[in-house]
Amino acid sequence: MATITQERADMAPASAAAERTPPQRLTQHILEIVSDSGEGAQKCGQIFGSVSAKMGNGVWTVEIIPAEIQPPPRSAPGASGNRIRIGSAPVTNWGDETNLVVAFNEQALLGRHRLDALADDAIVLIDSQWKTHADERIRAEWDAAMEEMSGKAYRFVEVPIETECLTLVENPRRGKNMFVLGLLAWIYGRDLDRIREEIAFAFRKKSEEVYQKNVDLLDLGVKWASENLDFRFEVPPMPEVEPRVVMNGNQAVALGAIASGMELIAMYPITPATSVSHGLAETFSKYGGILHQAEDEIAAAGFAIGASWSGKTAFTVTSGPGLALKTEFLGLSVMTETPLVVVDVQRGGPSTGLPTKVEQADLLAALYGQPGDSPHVVLAPATIEECFHAMITARRIAETFRMMVIVLTDANLATGVQPFRRPEPVHDWFALPPDLSPVPDGLRPFDWDPDTGLSRRFIPGQPGGMHTTTGLAHDEASRVAYDTATNQRSSTMRSRKLAVLHSTMKPPAVYGPDSGDMLVVGWGSTKGAIEEAVDRAQADGLAVSSLHLRFLSPMEPGLRPIFDRFRKVMTVEINYSDDLGDPYITEENRRRGQLAWLLRAQTLTDVDCWTRVLGEPMRPGAILRAIRSHMPAQTTPKKGGAA
Amino acid sequence: MATITQERADMAPASAAAERTPPQRLTQHILEIVSDSGEGAQKCGQIFGSVSAKMGNGVWTVEIIPAEIQPPPRSAPGASGNRIRIGSAPVTNWGDETNLVVAFNEQALLGRHRLDALADDAIVLIDSQWKTHADERIRAEWDAAMEEMSGKAYRFVEVPIETECLTLVENPRRGKNMFVLGLLAWIYGRDLDRIREEIAFAFRKKSEEVYQKNVDLLDLGVKWASENLDFRFEVPPMPEVEPRVVMNGNQAVALGAIASGMELIAMYPITPATSVSHGLAETFSKYGGILHQAEDEIAAAGFAIGASWSGKTAFTVTSGPGLALKTEFLGLSVMTETPLVVVDVQRGGPSTGLPTKVEQADLLAALYGQPGDSPHVVLAPATIEECFHAMITARRIAETFRMMVIVLTDANLATGVQPFRRPEPVHDWFALPPDLSPVPDGLRPFDWDPDTGLSRRFIPGQPGGMHTTTGLAHDEASRVAYDTATNQRSSTMRSRKLAVLHSTMKPPAVYGPDSGDMLVVGWGSTKGAIEEAVDRAQADGLAVSSLHLRFLSPMEPGLRPIFDRFRKVMTVEINYSDDLGDPYITEENRRRGQLAWLLRAQTLTDVDCWTRVLGEPMRPGAILRAIRSHMPAQTTPKKGGAA
Amino acid sequence: MSCSLLHSRSDDDQVFALGDYEAALPRWCPGCGDHGVLAAMQRLLVAEQLQPDQTVFVSGIGCSSRFPHYVKTYGFHGLHGRALPVACGIKMTRPDLTVFVVMGDGDCTSIGAAHWLHATRYNMNMTALLLDNNIYGLTKNQTSPTTPIAHTSNTHPYGAALPPMNPIEATLGFTNASFVAQTAEWIPGHMYATLRAAYRHNGFAFVRILQRCPVYTPDIFQAAVKKPELAELLVHDDGVVVPELDRIYTRQLRHDPGDIDAARRLAEPTDVIRLGVFYRNESHPRYEELLQTRRLTTDEKIQLLNQELDSYAV
Amino acid sequence: MSCSLLHSRSDDDQVFALGDYEAALPRWCPGCGDHGVLAAMQRLLVAEQLQPDQTVFVSGIGCSSRFPHYVKTYGFHGLHGRALPVACGIKMTRPDLTVFVVMGDGDCTSIGAAHWLHATRYNMNMTALLLDNNIYGLTKNQTSPTTPIAHTSNTHPYGAALPPMNPIEATLGFTNASFVAQTAEWIPGHMYATLRAAYRHNGFAFVRILQRCPVYTPDIFQAAVKKPELAELLVHDDGVVVPELDRIYTRQLRHDPGDIDAARRLAEPTDVIRLGVFYRNESHPRYEELLQTRRLTTDEKIQLLNQELDSYAV
Ligand SMILES: Cc1ncc(C[n+]2csc(CCOP(=O)(O)OP(=O)(O)O)c2C)c(N)n1
Numbered sequence A, B: 001m002a003t004i005t006q007e008r009a010d011m012a013p014a015s016a017a018a019e020r021t022p023p024q025r026l027t028q029h030i031l032e033i034v035s036d037s038g039e040g041a042q043k044c045g046q047i048f049g050s051v052s053a054k055m056g057n058g059v060w061t062v063e064i065i066p067a068e069i070q071p072p073p074r075s076a077p078g079a080s081g082n083r084i085r086i087g088s089a090p091v092t093n094w095g096d097e098t099n100l101v102v103a104f105n106e107q108a109l110l111g112r113h114r115l116d117a118l119a120d121d122a123i124v125l126i127d128s129q130w131k132t133h134a135d136e137r138i139r140a141e142w143d144a145a146m147e148e149m150s151g152k153a154y155r156f157v158e159v160p161i162e163t164e165c166l167t168l169v170e171n172p173r174r175g176k177n178m179f180v181l182g183l184l185a186w187i188y189g190r191d192l193d194r195i196r197e198e199i200a201f202a203f204r205k206k207s208e209e210v211y212q213k214n215v216d217l218l219d220l221g222v223k224w225a226s227e228n229l230d231f232r233f234e235v236p237p238m239p240e241v242e243p244r245v246v247m248n249g250n251q252a253v254a255l256g257a258i259a260s261g262m263e264l265i266a267m268y269p270i271t272p273a274t275s276v277s278h279g280l281a282e283t284f285s286k287y288g289g290i291l292h293q294a295e296d297e298i299a300a301a302g303f304a305i306g307a308s309w310s311g312k313t314a315f316t317v318t319s320g321p322g323l324a325l326k327t328e329f330l331g332l333s334v335m336t337e338t339p340l341v342v343v344d345v346q347r348g349g350p351s352t353g354l355p356t357k358v359e360q361a362d363l364l365a366a367l368y369g370q371p372g373d374s375p376h377v378v379l380a381p382a383t384i385e386e387c388f389h390a391m392i393t394a395r396r397i398a399e400t401f402r403m404m405v406i407v408l409t410d411a412n413l414a415t416g417v418q419p420f421r422r423p424e425p426v427h428d429w430f431a432l433p434p435d436l437s438p439v440p441d442g443l444r445p446f447d448w449d450p451d452t453g454l455s456r457r458f459i460p461g462q463p464g465g466m467h468t469t470t471g472l473a474h475d476e477a478s479r480v481a482y483d484t485a486t487n488q489r490s491s492t493m494r495s496r497k498l499a500v501l502h503s504t505m506k507p508p509a510v511y512g513p514d515s516g517d518m519l520v521v522g523w524g525s526t527k528g529a530i531e532e533a534v535d536r537a538q539a540d541g542l543a544v545s546s547l548h549l550r551f552l553s554p555m556e557p558g559l560r561p562i563f564d565r566f567r568k569v570m571t572v573e574i575n576y577s578d579d580l581g582d583p584y585i586t587e588e589n590r591r592r593g594q595l596a597w598l599l600r601a602q603t604l605t606d607v608d609c610w611t612r613v614l615g616e617p618m619r620p621g622a623i624l625r626a627i628r629s630h631m632p633a634q635t636t637p638k639k640g641g642a643a
Numbered sequence C, D: 001m002s003c004s005l006l007h008s009r010s011d012d013d014q015v016f017a018l019g020d021y022e023a024a025l026p027r028w029c030p031g032c033g034d035h036g037v038l039a040a041m042q043r044l045l046v047a048e049q050l051q052p053d054q055t056v057f058v059s060g061i062g063c064s065s066r067f068p069h070y071v072k073t074y075g076f077h078g079l080h081g082r083a084l085p086v087a088c089g090i091k092m093t094r095p096d097l098t099v100f101v102v103m104g105d106g107d108c109t110s111i112g113a114a115h116w117l118h119a120t121r122y123n124m125n126m127t128a129l130l131l132d133n134n135i136y137g138l139t140k141n142q143t144s145p146t147t148p149i150a151h152t153s154n155t156h157p158y159g160a161a162l163p164p165m166n167p168i169e170a171t172l173g174f175t176n177a178s179f180v181a182q183t184a185e186w187i188p189g190h191m192y193a194t195l196r197a198a199y200r201h202n203g204f205a206f207v208r209i210l211q212r213c214p215v216y217t218p219d220i221f222q223a224a225v226k227k228p229e230l231a232e233l234l235v236h237d238d239g240v241v242v243p244e245l246d247r248i249y250t251r252q253l254r255h256d257p258g259d260i261d262a263a264r265r266l267a268e269p270t271d272v273i274r275l276g277v278f279y280r281n282e283s284h285p286r287y288e289e290l291l292q293t294r295r296l297t298t299d300e301k302i303q304l305l306n307q308e309l310d311s312y313a314v
């Protein structure tokens, strides 16, 4: 690999144009590449993103996926591509509107415009061919699109993308993306050697000739940019950082599962959870792991429970509709105290809802969905890195407490790509092989410790441990028991385990000053956006801090004292809540964000909420506006007789 | 039927013994008859109960059902029979411990003793044959049983039940129950004509001879009692009451469904819900109704949704495990705004739990079980009479609001038998036939009124109404929509309907003074027991009132102002909560009763709870003790910084 | 309960053209076999002049389950695997409606298997189509029960472990099966004739349609598409006969759909793809007919209810 | 993953007697056919000397599903209809365990139908028993899919509307079926021989046991119990042969379990009750064998994981 000096030497652009156009220094910038699907915008973006990460930038990449598998060309809903946010500090979320977009055609651009994805002053590099296209229908579409977008102050830069590419290839559908990569390399001063490496890797299965063709297109793009563009951006890298890995949340969940020592996943495909299994399907067997694609989610849950019961904790991965189907088995896991890890990658609901979009609306279902009293653990990683470590924690709790553990992630974590500190696997992350030693005489399968409710489970193969596990009410010996005392006692023991786990937890840390006018509380994937908004609010002189919760059951300790130090507490969530001021909505009948609801019951604090169900990750700017509009008037008493 | 005078003339006992033994006047008494299953104790109890009702007493009957289908004879867990509480005022619950028990053998008695079912000073009429039985093993069992029960001050009265019966029949297993009915008729002064009518009805399919044999046994019992017993009880009837019907809660649900005009039930058998369908299986078709026993609960829900969607609101009936399986379809009903009525007859949980026993632990699952935001109605009848009317209300709301409505009853209502005011069916209870008139031009299948969220659904067969209903996010025209605005708007419209319904509701009425030291809040089947406990508490000079909630979603209005008038608010529920003072349990990590949790979030009041999961209905006496032990010390501030 | 509804029909004299059955623009991939199924279905709707407002398409979730959105009738696009219970509820309530069910292979044979088996047993008068592309399409390339052994997918990158399920063989074992057929979307004439036979069958008609997915299983049906000799047409007057295919599809077998044993033998896995009606038997009762009852007026209901309440009188 | 577990066995020389397999006192009704099934199973456990701690009984919910509580091995009494997924998860994780599955007719053929079909396809090495009393027992007398037409129950007081499902016919249609047999609990010798054959079969052995429920379906099997001539024994060396029955059960038919077509013909509804092995084929792969992988030490895993993490390195 090229040495530093070589790199510097070859840092694009090495051209006179570069000198003519001194780059504008930025701390962060958001760019995206959109095209018809199949034109390779995604690969272009991926290479740009990973090269930026390697150069030391903070990066957050999101795929732009059309609703259909293969949408018609030049259609607004068909926009496909990649959105990359780079920064000179770690990037924790997708940010606000896009600053620079490269569009292969005006329809793809229009799709983004309609979703409000682009900043008012966004720079738009667009293929000029359509404007003057032979087909007048297309020319008309171009004009209509420009008309529709005229309200915004986009800065259009017409680029003869296809025309240029045709000088090197016959079928431009296969080449444009590399040309565009060249444009971007010049604009953002990306390391061309690294880009060539990535290209080489991407086409490793193709011929040398294919590789060369792509590199030529890349250089052509660089050349065109250097000769025609009068703007460049520099987003300086971070000072040397510790070793990092870059992946999305589902890949992190899969690797975390491996690192936890779990050896069996039973699942049924469902967006956006499926890709967890795609990763494992490739590698799990190498670790001695087994992946079972069941006939449905019910069977997947049952299969995992059977596996856990007879060996080591197993897990299943799903999303809303699948979680619904698993409900009955989750109750059985709780009742039989069979360890189980359930990952719910939340998507837009209710029902089939918005399968590819983000939402945080399964919280209450995860907590309370199972009929009867079903004490269990619910935790929610807040970052892609935490997706990895959450699996290790979940497996350990499930085993130690004979408990069902639900891990709530969402489509934002699942599809967002971000570098994070490389995990360094250690032995105690991994589950031990099941202990099949004989069961000491007199021990029973549910010898609950009267204080902690903990007991040691027997695994088939353990001599002397024979018993029948049952979902019916049962006593210490696992005998079916219908009497009043046993049901009260066994219910108490199952619940007690949560109190014990709670007693080991510490209060969460406040982000920012630990007292002030407003505390923003969040959970799950919104952490980065919330904290960025809080930073900006503080910069604007607002006394705002934030708090992020990982454990929803048992609820993290010490919340009330923290809340008491703020004049107002408000959750920010990607789920539905009624807005005060809307017709018929009163303080009393208002349906609140799911975390807000929990925190009110837990702390008796008048927790307000600002939530949206737009099917997209939270934008820091939107949160900032919500903070401003919800700041308590200096006169408001902290807790009003709200309800 | 016999005239009043005849009745009086023939009121048992017309004997001298009666004169010797003046009856003791009581306002209420609890008696039960227990035997091996198959010995007819149930029929005996049923006849006693219905005759008592006809004579003008308040009555609450509960079946005593063994866990097994056919338990071995003379086994404690095999106790089978009937428990009747009669009063000179309406009886609203099963009461406390039993005052008088007739036991066919000492093992059946022991089963009841072990469940703490009998009052310390209970009168026990028991067949004396076992004490002196030829089989010494049996004699030993008798002695052991007496030994075990010696701690209590039961007043044993040995009756040669079998010996006496053998003077009239060969196989006493078939006759004892009528002899015992005679004993009870004499003790409680029941109308023998009415009893004979009931016997005649019970054996209407049998020969005249069978009838005569049973009446002879009855008379024998009366005669034996009058000659040997020195105690009688009189529970005076109520002053003439309006026409009444007597039935259990599942029968009331079935008749209520008919009265609501619903014409299709799709179900899958599950205790204790199944008997709703048993009733309908007999009669529903006569009303043009259809009963579909589906392959599972999922299919039952889907079948009902299909029926509702294409015609009139249909319903399904289930219990915990079945509710769990229906979860996904309930979300679809909400998302597609397809009316649906779901009856959940709650049983002991979690998982398969205690299938035949009572619990109120599905509340949160009913409210929040569906992933995503799924606004819907949850209501809980508090009495058997309300089970009837709840179905009419549920159907109307489901149709008016295009809403899924869950009706929560429980095993206590389902199996309790009680007389109540005879419903007088009127036209507007019944659903109208679906309107198949052409859809006016321009109308869309989800033309949400922006204020109320209400819209008119189109039914197949309506010309011009063609559209595709979908569980995906959709717009007014029912087109799949992935854009941000539509999802926010449609979510708002579905939620708004609950606020509109809420706006039509009045605050619930407080039972007792509307301010005081403690307010006991309940929901569902516990109403009678709670109010009886409150009455006693007030009689003891405690400033206690109670409040009973029928609507859990939307929550009934005006609670906070009511709560503010009491120094302490406490729920009483048949579900699990941690008890303060137990190891590891703190105010902060305590898992509370399900209603208590809701009310805390709703009113920000420090609502305490007293709950038990004994698998049996609440006893008023136990509630009274809980009230006493939870009364706020005069010093306690009303709302402490609890959590 | 719905007999009376039958009289609510309108403009029975109207004639419907293809356009009357076209709704949203299909969003399937170019070359997707589903386009052809839709075309054949719309052709059938025209040919049979089915009232758009009296016709219902019910589906689950999947690429194929988008079908109802593209037909201008009533439609119910429900839950993955659960099309049949919903369709049965509709047909029971409204026997007057014509009901079509569209399912994918994962939808019907994996998560929906229990309903598939039981709906066959209920034998309600409806037409159920299994659009079998041997893959999970909408969720982007996972193995389905009908995926050929060793075929690679995202969940089985080293190849499917199990031999593919044979839906025809299975359905023929389900009690009460009354119409079981197989056709291929790349032979429009045969597909149309099969759909028509299914629609005209009085009972539960199950049709497996072999369907190309150029995106995830381009290879699977390629050979069969190119080589007509790989297909064997089961022909019979009580099944489907498509004379215009005789020239190309020379491999034909006379099979009496009334012969269950022969049907089962023919359904066993072989390397030829058999197309046609395997089994047909109209003698089975239809569940909706067994349960239909006379619809009552509210007055009649009140009278009955009063009688019933009296039987509970104290 | 569990090969290493195989070495954790203990006291292999111990000899087990009937008592070693007896747990809680059965709570079934007097005369319930389940008692006989339990006796036959315990006899088999003794005969095969199965390690109690290496044997697992998995069941759903129902009278029959109480079975595991009465056998002193490991047991899992799970959810109604879901015994098979749990059993498959156990067998996949622990191929070293001997797994028996006990289901009722509602349990297996109604709510559990999808799992029944797919577990057959997975063909894991376990023995699945369908205790078929033609009724829902535990919930007190509701119609099950196998309830005879016109038989009255609490949900069909006027008689079951549909013809009964035929579980043997259905299973024979399921892809990968490898062992399908039927026996009757009132012929202990035949039941025992059938259970033994099922246990010894390497693959998924499905046995339907006709079971009397004296409480709710006393009439149904009465005739067959009284009249041996109503039963026809399918005999074959590769199936079951019970010489001691020859005198009473004179009606016998030689049937080669390898012949699927004959098996299906014999499975079709008739008024004789056919008992024996309908089909058997050990050539199908067993899913757990297809997926077994070498178990790694933690060190090996860490090494692999580090390599994989490096492939994600920035
Ligand atoms: C309960 C549930 N589980 C899983 C999914 C995800 N899902 C949607 S479609 C589908 C399968 C699609 O394959 P198929 O049924 O063959 O239809 P196709 O797309 O191939 O036409 C799956 C698993 C879902 N929507 N709901």
Ligand SMILES: Cc1ncc(C[n+]2csc(CCOP(=O)(O)OP(=O)(O)O)c2C)c(N)n1
Binding pocket: B268, B269, B270, B271, B297, B321, B322, B325, B352, D061, D062, D063, D064, D065, D079, D080, D103, D104, D105, D106, D107, D108, D131, D133, D135, D136, D137, D138, D139, D144
């Ligand atoms: C999800 C669920 N649905 C329904 C039930 C109620 N239930 C328990 S056993 C049973 C059926 C029993 O019949 P079967 O399976 O034939 O077993 P049997 O009692 O006859 O042996 C039902 C419906 C349940 N426990 N769980």
Ligand code: SF4
Binding pocket: A069, A070, C027, C028, C029, C031, C032, C033, C034, C063, C064, C133, C137, C138, C212, C213, C214, C215, C216
């Ligand atoms: S993915 Fe396959 S099945 Fe789905 S629309 Fe595209 S071509 Fe058709």
Ligand code: SF4
Binding pocket: B069, B070, D027, D028, D029, D031, D032, D033, D034, D063, D064, D133, D137, D138, D212, D213, D214, D215, D216
């Ligand atoms: S009800 Fe029937 S199946 Fe159940 S235990 Fe009794 S006899 Fe056996």
Ligand SMILES: [Mg+2]
Binding pocket: C062, C104, C105, C106, C131, C132, C133, C134, C135, C136, C137, C144
């Ligand atoms: Mg498919």
Ligand SMILES: [Mg+2]
Binding pocket: D062, D104, D105, D106, D131, D132, D133, D134, D135, D136, D137, D144
């Ligand atoms: Mg049964």
